Amino acid sequence: MESAEQKQQAGRPGRVTAAMVAARAGVSTATVSLVANGKTAGRVSEDNISRVRDAITELGYVVDGIGSSLAKGVSSIVILVAPDISNPFFAKVIAGVRESLGPQYQLLLSVTEAGEFPEADDVRRLMSLRPAGLLVDAPNARFIEDLASPSPLVLLDAPGLESYAPSVNLDVASGARQLAAHLAAAGHREAAYVDSVTGTETFAVRRAAFLEEAAARGINVDPERIISTTIDVGTAASAFAAAWPAWQRAGVTAVACGTDTHGYGVLQEARVAGVRIPDELAVAGFDDLPYSATSNPGLTSVHLPATSLGQKAGEQLRRLMEGKALKPGGVTLETSLVVRGSTAAAQG
């Protein structure tokens, strides 16, 4: 009785092993493994297949992920590394990834402080889980080099880093140029730029493309009018509050922001400070988050296809993990300017 009771207690957590299934079906654990993994083709008799299947259902057997991973040398985990999980833009990327990855891979999120990339130590700990694949969003070159991942790797929104790994990019430069052109056409001549502190390539490209096109079209953006903050409404608002008096004196009539979130901060502070948008100051961002359509006023923004970004990246990674070839050349998704009230009025 003692041992029977113990067994029952131990069995409570319901850990059913391949050995139990094998015993029940009257086969070896090797056969159970073959059936459970669908590798029966020409290797297991119909008879044993159904025997094992029945036993699996009756006992409620699920292949143990840990044991399986150890034997295979790789887990079913896909790690998603991103510097900025708090950006709602990111929630859509995640949804896209999840969709294209399918149910057999588990998504593990490497979350860090806003705008910070994980340290080498964090990454090592993660790699010790033997991930099936890695997805890295908006990285910088140093991080990719430190990573030196032996696992399949796909980069998201990593302009200029295509040589390190297959990438899915956004044509943010094109959107940035459209924005500069739009502001120039509206008559702006003195502008400012609110950047992200992340130090990632995508933000560098956004800024460079904007500045270049602005210069080409006669918009002046003095270097001291480029400020950087974390991607956070409150922080951006404070930074803008500190910078605005000088900008105003310099005749600034437009401010471009690296993300919509920065833009909301500017909008918020502008309201507090009584700066009229867009009459006194035009504001624009990147992301085209849902809230940009309902903000006050609506925020002009470079639309970035977040869900597609995640989907495409998930697809590419899946091909890699399954050992299939990737179409060469990488993927670049279009961006486009969405004009709203925050830049609607013409200026002189």
Place this chain on the structure above:
Amino acid sequence: MESAEQKQQAGRPGRVTAAMVAARAGVSTATVSLVANGKTAGRVSEDNISRVRDAITELGYVVDGIGSSLAKGVSSIVILVAPDISNPFFAKVIAGVRESLGPQYQLLLSVTEAGEFPEADDVRRLMSLRPAGLLVDAPNARFIEDLASPSPLVLLDAPGLESYAPSVNLDVASGARQLAAHLAAAGHREAAYVDSVTGTETFAVRRAAFLEEAAARGINVDPERIISTTIDVGTAASAFAAAWPAWQRAGVTAVACGTDTHGYGVLQEARVAGVRIPDELAVAGFDDLPYSATSNPGLTSVHLPATSLGQKAGEQLRRLMEGKALKPGGVTLETSLVVRGSTAAAQG
């Protein structure tokens, strides 16, 4: 040469094992394990400790998560299950969890379609990773019962489910009542409610508390004026567009929403349809997302402490995972109404 070359190639991925460390330090793998896990107290000589530490640094050894998990019977993974990752509210919860969980636990996200909970199958697959702990946000009773988790479990925002597991709750009922009182004081007599389709307890509590307080204060909310949509700006906008004509005929002057996201949808459609906010219609939500301060007009909202929610839940889980006792009674966090322009004007 052949074998040396092979070794080097095989060594390329840098898989350093405890056996290699042991060989280098001149000890057994048992000792390496003890040192690597900081379990040396009274069990390993100072001499061997530093010997092993040196070898670990020199070789760059990291304990293999898979091997370790299999031996221990549990992994370092904490699974976070939530029906609604796309809500930016959630990004803050995640940040809070990450903060209190510390670096030794890895956060794995169970992501599903907006508003849907994972199926039993999904959960089984996740449980096969032998998680160290589980965090479940805004669940319903059925899900928790299906789960029957053998791992430490903490519930977030799960009013009424405290009997299933330790919970960190938000006093959403209080916020809902404050909102109803606010609308009554402003003179509203006919209202509507835009609910989430999630079917989770927290939304049921929000709605019930609002309806009860509204009724007590003379606000009429006919059952057919309660609609449900997924937590998505566009979907909420469409649902409101379809419902508004009838509501208008019935004299509705206020609409409460289960989340701010629903509220943004109403705001968006109201602008399109030319419904004046708040003069013609007052709108309010729950969450107090950052965007509610910058929307047009600002959205009145019941503030929910998202970061604290995540932090507290992470703390509780950590105690559980470390075998410590929890303070009895669970945790309930305060909520409070933040009044903004979307409900500012008094009505008759």
Place this chain on the structure above:
DNA sequence: CTGAAAGCGCTTACAG
């Protein structure tokens, strides 16, 4: 304080 050995649950050549 130390190490040999068993065991965690599975997968995969291998021999038959």
Place this chain on the structure above:
DNA sequence: CTGAAAGCGCTTACAG
């Protein structure tokens, strides 16, 4: 088509 056995990398009683 089938199963015995080795091995994945680690941790933990256990004996010394």
